[in-house]
Amino acid sequence: MRIGILLLALLAGNTFAQTPAIPASELRSGVSFGSAELRAMQSDDFANPGMLWVERGQKLWQTPVGSAGRACASCHSDASLALKGVAARYPVVNASDRRVIDLEARINACRTSQQKAPALAAESEDLLALTAFVAHQSRGMPLAVSISDSARAFFDQGRDFYYARHGQMDLSCADCHEHNWGRKLLAETISQGHPNAYPAYRLEWQSLGSLARRIRACLFGIRAQMLASDDPQLTALELFLAWRADGLPVEAPGVRR
């Protein structure tokens, strides 16, 4: 029986790899599983605490740093034009070193190679602020990552991680987010596990946090081995998540429980 299910899962993984398990017509953003208060908080730009980071990011965007003495704005000029839609197609494969990078890594690449400034630490206020600012410029635009050509191998890696069982609880991401969404887990309603709200303000964190932090919280929850926040497997997983959420609008900065 167990082997039968496993075989089926393997077959499904291979045969239908090009269509997400949750069809477009059933895709639901995580916010729709939240309470009315939570939804109101996300949609009111003043009540949404994530906007504090967006505003801070806007200031950082205009501030010259590093030995090159340049601000982000020196090269990218008008953010609302230059950055529109960028977050919706990340993660991408970086042309220069053929690695898969998320928005945080892209921003840090500009910090180190263009501004000649030290990279910002994962989950630092400044990296969250810049990421939230950049992502916010794509708000409302549908997620649309590319999984062709050089992205394909990373996509496969992310998908394999997603459907593999992890940790002491022996659960896969799909066990919760594809087979049990809409059900309760303790006090939470399990959503479809989409990345479109990140970086997001989580009430439990009392802070903004990245998608990597959210995924790590899930890994912690199932008592799995932790992935470092710069582990390429994590970025590959982020690519797979973006693909299975294809078409959902960017909500960053979202608000979550």
Place this chain on the structure above:
Amino acid sequence: MAAGSRVQVPTEVRRGEPFEVKISVRHPMETGFRVDDMGKPIARNTIHEFICRYNGTPVFAANLGSGIAANPYLRFFVTALDSGELKFEWVDDAGERGDAAATLRVTG
């Protein structure tokens, strides 16, 4: 800590008519009851005093504390007779001060 804040007031208000002021402040509001990853207690640090003045006159004040979530968001009503400046000031348990301001044009 690099604080930040956001203020929202109408750009134009009518003389003597109440209007809403909204402010949110980036602050961890550490309760003093939490421990870090090493089990060491994290010192309490909350904004304990908040005051808003209009052209120098106090129009709103609040004492906050550990019962308030991080990044406090305050809303209150003020009436104005003349154009001028709303100034917000606050101080936390670490003695760090923050401030913000907004200008108002009064008509009618």
